[in-house]
Amino acid sequence: MEFSKPPAVPTGVYPYLTVKGGAAAVAFYEAAFGAKELFRNLGQDGVRIMHSRLEINGDIVMLSDDFSDAGAPAPAGVMLHLQVEDARAWFDRAVAAGASVRMPLEDMFWGDRYGQITDPFGHSWSIGQAL
DSSP states (O other), rough: OOOOOOOOOEEEEEEEEEEEHHHHHHHHHHHHOOOEEEEEEEESHHHHHHHHHHHHHHHTEEEOOOOOOSSSOOOOSEEEEEOOOHHHHHHHHHHHHTTTEEEEEETTTTEEEEEEEEOOOOOOEEEEEOO
């Protein structure tokens, strides 16, 4: 299966949903909210969604299937995604302020520097930077 690099995302903060049944979730958001799927990559199994980008009411919502069986952090409700210019600075600043590391910041095969943290209040955040 060929993996394609998603188009660049403007810097900002985006909700990132991790679900069981990604394709059904996309279909639901299309039917319920008029979502338009802008991009989709499947995981190695060719079934689960590794990354989908939806436009709902003019804004972006990102989504993936649960890959905790492959070592990814288990879903924890909604994840907020920060797309930034300097992921290392944002990541280190969050950890210094008291966040715990869920997934270390690394250069990923899809072309982002990416990691995940949990804030002291239990909310999950991912931080990404286009490389």
